[in-house]
Amino acid sequence: MRGARAPAPPREAAPSPAGGAFGELRLEEVTRAFGGAVALAGLTLTVKRGEFVTLLGPSGCGKSTALNCIAGLLPVTQGSIWLDDRRIDVLRPEERGFGMVFQNYALFPHMTVRKNIGFGLAMRRVPREEARRRVDQALALVQLAEHAEKLPGQLSGGQQQRVAIARAIVVQPPLVLMDEPLSNLDAKLRIEMRTELKRIHQELGRSTIYVTHDQDEALSLADRVVVLKDGRVQQIGTPEAVYTRPANLDVARFMGYRNIIPLAAAAAGEGGPVRLTGAGIALRGTAQTPIGEGPVLAAIRPDDLELDGGADGFEGRVESVEYCGRDYLVDLVTASGLRLHGRSLRRVAPGDRLRCHAAPSRVLVYPPES
Ligand code: ATP
Numbered sequence: 001m002r003g004a005r006a007p008a009p010p011r012e013a014a015p016s017p018a019g020g021a022f023g024e025l026r027l028e029e030v031t032r033a034f035g036g037a038v039a040l041a042g043l044t045l046t047v048k049r050g051e052f053v054t055l056l057g058p059s060g061c062g063k064s065t066a067l068n069c070i071a072g073l074l075p076v077t078q079g080s081i082w083l084d085d086r087r088i089d090v091l092r093p094e095e096r097g098f099g100m101v102f103q104n105y106a107l108f109p110h111m112t113v114r115k116n117i118g119f120g121l122a123m124r125r126v127p128r129e130e131a132r133r134r135v136d137q138a139l140a141l142v143q144l145a146e147h148a149e150k151l152p153g154q155l156s157g158g159q160q161q162r163v164a165i166a167r168a169i170v171v172q173p174p175l176v177l178m179d180e181p182l183s184n185l186d187a188k189l190r191i192e193m194r195t196e197l198k199r200i201h202q203e204l205g206r207s208t209i210y211v212t213h214d215q216d217e218a219l220s221l222a223d224r225v226v227v228l229k230d231g232r233v234q235q236i237g238t239p240e241a242v243y244t245r246p247a248n249l250d251v252a253r254f255m256g257y258r259n260i261i262p263l264a265a266a267a268a269g270e271g272g273p274v275r276l277t278g279a280g281i282a283l284r285g286t287a288q289t290p291i292g293e294g295p296v297l298a299a300i301r302p303d304d305l306e307l308d309g310g311a312d313g314f315e316g317r318v319e320s321v322e323y324c325g326r327d328y329l330v331d332l333v334t335a336s337g338l339r340l341h342g343r344s345l346r347r348v349a350p351g352d353r354l355r356c357h358a359a360p361s362r363v364l365v366y367p368p369e370s
Pocket of ligand 1: 034038039057058059060061062063064065066213
């Protein structure tokens, strides 16, 4: 996250006119430029009530810009944002009534966990008894009840993160916006918190928009993933669709299709099965979009390149092997000098000759890049 927003402790105001439940949030051609540079170009997206949407993409692709436009921390340059039939891009952040959780939790250091979480309710003049009940509920939801009287400085990073989440949800926002909220946590805590975020989302039945550059996080959390590159949407789809059927090579690369092989298609087609040759190998693949006869690019994930792949494969010589716990990541080179990445469940050694094979459905074929 960069640019506009040093996420201050929550901006508070009277309950917002837009703060109630909604059917859908709609972004229509939302564009944000900084000077001449377009950080977000014409994002059109509808988020339904109860949906968990992740914005995924490499650093600088415009994820935070999109989130900040929705939050109201950045004005849009063009386009509009709607909650049902109410236009909200003209409202101040506090008038939109969204919950926000950012990378740095921005807790009040001098207030206890309970006071931090209850701050928004106090500002909204929620009666004391009701506020107490809601804070207790939020504490239970993020499993921090026994830490209620501690100061943020007495908590671990993950616990502070959960306070930030509780603070965002206690005011019962219809939409929670999260910008890389787990980025400061270690791998184990990230996975635990991921599960908790999903659970909290499901329990509350509200909508969440979540920014991350971590594909695992995006896939595991989301109902739908929005993949961005250079400020433009590359694909919007279910995690399964984005993972198994990337819309283009950029999405494929980002989804871990590390083998991108220049080959030639035997025939033109509108999509579907295609025979491929070149670089001294022959493969069958599946065209993801219409392709012409001749040059194409085939994308294969290392997990889908079967080593010891049977008679119809091609041979590769092992160059290097990395132990990954569950399996080995293997770099191979074919006789023609093509370098490939595969995975092997059994230990192999540099110099070994292996037969490589990939199922045609897992060899994704795209037109050559211009
Ligand atoms: P990261 O994962 O690194 O946070 P991101 O996908 O969230 O990246 P953004 O922060 O949205 O990316 O930035 C998108 C583009 O807009 C980048 O090129 C960035 O340099 C630019 N940008 C963002 N904020 C500003 C700003 N306040 N002024 C000028 N350029 C900005």
